Amino acid sequence: MKRVAILISGGGSNMLALLRDMGQGGYAEPVLVASNDTAAGGLQKAADLGVLTAAVDHRPFGKDREAFEAALAAKIDAARPDILCLAGFMRILTPGFVRRYEGRMLNIHPSLLPKYPGLHTHARALAAGDTHAGCTVHEVTAELDAGPVLGQGSVPIQPGDTEASLALRVLSLEHQLYPAVLRRFVAGDRTLVRLP
Numbered sequence: 001m002k003r004v005a006i007l008i009s010g011g012g013s014n015m016l017a018l019l020r021d022m023g024q025g026g027y028a029e030p031v032l033v034a035s036n037d038t039a040a041g042g043l044q045k046a047a048d049l050g051v052l053t054a055a056v057d058h059r060p061f062g063k064d065r066e067a068f069e070a071a072l073a074a075k076i077d078a079a080r081p082d083i084l085c086l087a088g089f090m091r092i093l094t095p096g097f098v099r100r101y102e103g104r105m106l107n108i109h110p111s112l113l114p115k116y117p118g119l120h121t122h123a124r125a126l127a128a129g130d131t132h133a134g135c136t137v138h139e140v141t142a143e144l145d146a147g148p149v150l151g152q153g154s155v156p157i158q159p160g161d162t163e164a165s166l167a168l169r170v171l172s173l174e175h176q177l178y179p180a181v182l183r184r185f186v187a188g189d190r191t192l193v194r195l196p
């Protein structure tokens with residue numbers, strides 16, 4: 001069975017969706033949930049579900065991203081994952097880290113890539129007057145939010161939508177999309193998942 005590690009920075013709702021789906025589907029085994037923030041709410045939720053957790057605080061490393069990543073990679077590699085899922089992991093990765101896990105590292109991003117890489121995706125979609133927003137699961141490559149797309153989910157933007165209301169609607173789609181893509185990816189299938 002494939003071994004999956006998940007990297008988070010916050011509440012970890014996507015992580016929980018992945019853990020639940022792996023628990024139900026039995027197609028992969030969660031071997032680690034790791035965070036760059038010792039206070040990330042998702043760490044306790046993962047531990048409560050019996051998943052091994054680790055935290056490597058990025059702050060003491062200052063600008064030395066490589067040193068932070070080396071410490072994080074040591075934790076990851078000790079868990080021997082086959083696949084790495086970034087789920088709300090909010091650190092930019094160096095090309096060296098990406099190379100180490102390339103081809104087996106996925107990320108979820110709250111926009112319809114290639115639109116709106118980076119931050120504030122929902123505000124940018126609203127400001128642009130877009131009719132739809134959404135989320136994308138993609139393979140992680142050295143260029144930020146630009147790797148091969150494996151899945152995409154789209155929701156209509158409604159009149160009166162705010163950044164918060166849109167984020168909530170997209171997030172619930174993220175919770176469906178990420179597990180659906182992981183299931184395929186584990187099976188070696190990289191064909192695009194489209195939701196709804």
Ligand code: GAR
Pocket residue numbers: 008009010011012013014015087088089090108109110118135171174
């Ligand atoms: C999600 O919306 C995810 O798409 C986004 O952070 C949120 C994490 O929520 N990721 C990024 O913006 C990555 N650049 P969660 O911790 O509840 O899963």
